[in-house]
Amino acid sequence: MTSASDIFLAGASRGVGREIATYLTAQSLKVKALLRTEASAAELEAMGIQVVLGDALNVDDVERAILTEPIHAVISTLGGLPTDAQRPDYFGNKNLIDAALKAGAKKFILVSSIGTGNSAVAVPPQVLQTLGPVLAEKDKAEQYLIASGLTYTIIRPGGLKSDPATGNGILSEDPRIIGTINRADVAQLVCRCLNSDRANNKVLSAVDRNMLFGQSELPEFSLD
Template sequence: MNMNILVAGATGKTGLHLVQELVDQGHKPTALVRESSDTSALPQGVDLRKGDLTNLQDGVCDGMDAVIFAAGSGGSTGPEMTDKVDRDGAKRLIDLAADAGVKRFVMLSSVGADQSDPTGEMAHYLKAKHEADEHLKASGMTYFILRPVALNNDGRSVRVTLGDEVDISAQASRADVAHVLAEAAMSGSLDGMVHLMQSAGRSLQHV
């Protein structure tokens, strides 16, 4: 069954892999984009829906079967924008998805977001992600939360590891992350789960 899937963060490094994956699988991705977003790299077949995560309006999730949050404020922004996008924007999108009767919400989170009171230089970001994850769990929607380790651009890998066997000092490719997010949204095979993730083995492009 072809699905209507809203993607927040579609123009980002992971998001571009994600929307291409959804198009390749025959689904209908809709990119949630700001007025200022550069959409030139999005593949053909992707619809656009205007929406700013710092000020989401009612109706942005209407007509969607699933929503994937793959957005982020970016490493160069400060704590205020982290709160507006990674915490409050995510929570608002979750609420709007629930109101619209969306069947499934898939969250791109982060390793370390399981902690309610993290420490270290990433503490503020991880706390924001933790609060968004907890809000999703309490939303009543079917959900999947993915918490990858540090991201790279190595392309698809031979093997992806999910769960307790993940080495938190390892890395995960954005292409692999996008593949898992798409699979979670499309199939429901990961419903109700929260998984760490790493890429393992050689990149497919080198095999």
């Protein structure tokens, strides 16, 4: 496993990001997390995570968090809430990508969403209509990362559930794939991608093989 520090995590306060934090610390990896508020700081610090308070939308905050010590990899699950005045999906991730480049990070893993980019074909039109503005911001972040020169992995989960991991989470390069997946399984896939050269510079959809919508066969991407 990666051991160099090493992992900088944005989005650790909730959802997939929190599951990733739990998984990484269980692997005894050194993790630094950027938090916008102190609400979950004590809980993350109790897990052994170094917490830095700051806003991903603020360039100075991001550079202060990332550039102060060596970083091996950056993982971002940044995504705004519907109530946010300004969502971090593009601008927050852009700041992280720029700082990761300055820091010489070896890999950047971006958690995006099925429905973004060429995977729009997998999503019903009414969903695209509802989520269109959000998906457009996520697409801009994906394209910025791809063009950045960083080694990247982009993971697009399907519909997210909060149940315990099933161990059936899989990745696919087929943009037509759609289904649901538990957040804990996404976290495991993200962490496996950290140490998989096969995942380098790939855009992958993530679903649970037992929670597919409609497909009878799934072209699975192997990380080994």
